[in-house]
Amino acid sequence: MLPQPARMKGMSAAFRSFVLVSREQIARNYASVRSVVGPAVDVLGVVKADAYGHGAIEVARVLVGEGAGWLAVSSVDEGATLRASGVVAPRILVMGGFLPFEAEAMLGYDLTPAVHSLEQMRDLDRLAGAAGKTVRYHLKIDSGMGRLGTRAPAAEIVAALAATPHAQLEGLMTHLASAADYTSTQTADQLAYFGRIAAALDAGGYRGLRLHTSSTNAIAYGRGSGHNMVRAGHALYGYVSPARGQAPAQGLDVRPALTWKARLLAVKELPAGALVGYGGTFRTPRAMRIGVIGAGYADGIFHRLSNRGQVIADGKLTPILGTISMDLTTIDLSHTSILGPGDEVTLLGQEGEARLDAQQIARVAGTISYNILCSISARVRRVYV
Numbered sequence: 001m002l003p004q005p006a007r008m009k010g011m012s013a014a015f016r017s018f019v020l021v022s023r024e025q026i027a028r029n030y031a032s033v034r035s036v037v038g039p040a041v042d043v044l045g046v047v048k049a050d051a052y053g054h055g056a057i058e059v060a061r062v063l064v065g066e067g068a069g070w071l072a073v074s075s076v077d078e079g080a081t082l083r084a085s086g087v088v089a090p091r092i093l094v095m096g097g098f099l100p101f102e103a104e105a106m107l108g109y110d111l112t113p114a115v116h117s118l119e120q121m122r123d124l125d126r127l128a129g130a131a132g133k134t135v136r137y138h139l140k141i142d143s144g145m146g147r148l149g150t151r152a153p154a155a156e157i158v159a160a161l162a163a164t165p166h167a168q169l170e171g172l173m174t175h176l177a178s179a180a181d182y183t184s185t186q187t188a189d190q191l192a193y194f195g196r197i198a199a200a201l202d203a204g205g206y207r208g209l210r211l212h213t214s215s216t217n218a219i220a221y222g223r224g225s226g227h228n229m230v231r232a233g234h235a236l237y238g239y240v241s242p243a244r245g246q247a248p249a250q251g252l253d254v255r256p257a258l259t260w261k262a263r264l265l266a267v268k269e270l271p272a273g274a275l276v277g278y279g280g281t282f283r284t285p286r287a288m289r290i291g292v293i294g295a296g297y298a299d300g301i302f303h304r305l306s307n308r309g310q311v312i313a314d315g316k317l318t319p320i321l322g323t324i325s326m327d328l329t330t331i332d333l334s335h336t337s338i339l340g341p342g343d344e345v346t347l348l349g350q351e352g353e354a355r356l357d358a359q360q361i362a363r364v365a366g367t368i369s370y371n372i373l374c375s376i377s378a379r380v381r382r383v384y385v
């Protein structure tokens with residue numbers, strides 16, 4: 001079943017293209033993650049990439065207001081922006097770690113890095129020693145995704161820990177590459193590898209660590225449970241990826257929190273045989289009423305949706321006609337006569353019975369829902385309701 005976008009009927013804003021974000025829906029999604037993982041597990045609210053296009057500062061405020069003790073971002077820059085905005089998040093994990101030139105801001109803004117190598121543990125130890133403080137960090141293990149994380153054997157990790165007294169290991173984490181794929185053994189293999197490293201650290205005297213492996217899909221399908229922390233991003237914004245293979249029912253009750261609208265700049269009648277847009281890639285098969293909306297690929301409408309995608313106009317799904325331009329998109333309005341310049345159409349969201357969410361758009365655009373949400377550009381104003 002498709003997730004249902006939150007209802008925001010009658011909500012509007014005086015911009016050509018704008019996004020309405022429901023704070024309440026984000027709070028409900030966070031509560032759903034909380035209830036699925038249970039009270040013994042901490043939830044890191046992932047607000048990287050401007051909270052997947054929803055606005056990191058506002059989303060962080062909502063999550064902290066709901067009692068979130070941890071937020072996660074990708075870079076020191078994102079963490080510093082949150083801190084400087086006055087969001088009083090108790091703890092912020094920087095999942096992408098730090099580069100040498102970011103060390104000062106990282107310490108200054110009290111950000112907690114994910115550390116990806118033994119060498120970086122030693123760098124952090126030197127930094128902390130020089131600053132005269134202990135700095136907490138989470139060590140990331142590459143358990144088989146082949147991206148960030150150390151592949152060092154447990155014995156070498158334990159030896160490096162003993163040699164880095166100013167850097168304080170607080171958490172051990174890994175990232176799963178295929179959590180929604182039940183046709184592959186990759187998740188089981190990764191969890192087994194991670195479990196062996198965690199057990200070896202425990203045996204080496206490193207107890208009571210924050211252990212985290214799960215992001216949205218692993219949370220939804222109940223993989224990697226037994227750890228005491230999870231990292232939830234996509235779920236907070238209302239999405240869980242569909243599973244492949246024999247999966248259990250997913251357990252999260254989340255819905256999209258974002259509606260994206262744009263206004264018509266013009267409505268006009270075209271005769272049969274007329275060409276529309278760059279390259280003349282659409283020719284009207286009959287006399288048609290078309291609408292020209294004030295948003296294009298510079299706003300984040302995928303160029304790939306040219307002659308393929310849809311929008312919702314007057315409560316009905318209707319096709320995008322011709323090539324999407326930088327600032328304009330042409331659509332079929334033959335089904336309605338009530339819309340005119342200044343009226344809104346829905347690019348993502350719900351109008352009447354018609355729904356269009358990021359997963360549906362992604363399928364047509366040949367990408368993933370994350371990519372659709374993150375691509376809504378800074379020019380599109382965010383409005384919080």
Ligand SMILES: *Cc1c(COP(=O)(O)O)cnc(C)c1O
Binds near residue numbers: 095214231232233234
């Ligand atoms: C982005 C990210 C997450 C969040 O993933 P979702 O699928 O959006 O929940 C978790 N962990 C890491 C390391 C990430 O980069």
